[in-house]
Amino acid sequence: MKLTINGEPREVAAGTVWSLLEELGLHPQGTIVERNREIVDRQAYRETHLSQGDVLELVRLVGGG
């Protein structure tokens, strides 16, 4: 399906946030996900289904200084 990820149009196979992160090679516990302007609860990544046209912002969690 077609999504907008970090401002870029992307075609992905994934149907949930969890499988999207797998597809993109991002660690679910190291990625903050905003879907349609709301941050998705990290514990709900598996159950959060994606829809055509969703706008996602993916932020890599960092802790260095």
Next chain:
Amino acid sequence: MRTEPRVDFSPQETQRYSRNALLAQVGWEGQARWHASRVLVVGAGGIGSAALLYLAAAGVGRLGLVDGDAVELSNLQRQILHRTADLGRRKVESAAGSLTGLNPYCQVQTFDLRLNPANVGEVVQGFELVLDASDNFPTRFLVAACCWQYKIPLVSAAATGWHGQLLVAAPGAENPCYRCLVPEMPPAAAVPASTQVGILGAVAGAMGCLQAVEALKLLLGLESDLNRRLLAYDGLQGRFQSLARVKRPDCPLCGPGK
């Protein structure tokens, strides 16, 4: 707006801070507020270097500085408080020298230690604002918990690789805290350290500069979007993201019953 400096600033200070005072939101009242303020910065590394230099330059009167390390050669590509001649010195000493060299009106209190549950309360109390510029999640969790407990506003900045992020956790029942965003300690595999994946010094510095901006605003009582948002910077793409944070109903730090 008052255009005349207060009598308690010397002619040298008046000249030094003239461009601050010209800012409509600062003025000499704001400058006096900064001069009277006490700010703690946790970590004198890549982020802390930039934040501390700008806080000292702006005229924050008392800066507390926590770091338990010595200056190493691998620090110098990003930790611009320290010079090649400082190699082997305690970071807090090296940093204090740089900061008072930049602004002798700034008093620096140093804590040459690593924060732990036994000492964090004693260090943090006495400061009205805390900047977390540390390099690990256990310290971030500790600082976030202590600031929330003592109702001290926290400006948290982090960076690894080409990425940085920034948020404000202000005390208040409606505000999301740091743990609302990061409820559990992320496993090491999910958040590789800069010792593994590197860090661009200028990215850390950018986050430290933004952290200093938020800190100086908070000291003046100015509103910030970052109370309720996360600002993320991707240096590789040249892109900022601003995400709406929400208060987590079951937050382990600020949730009900906590």
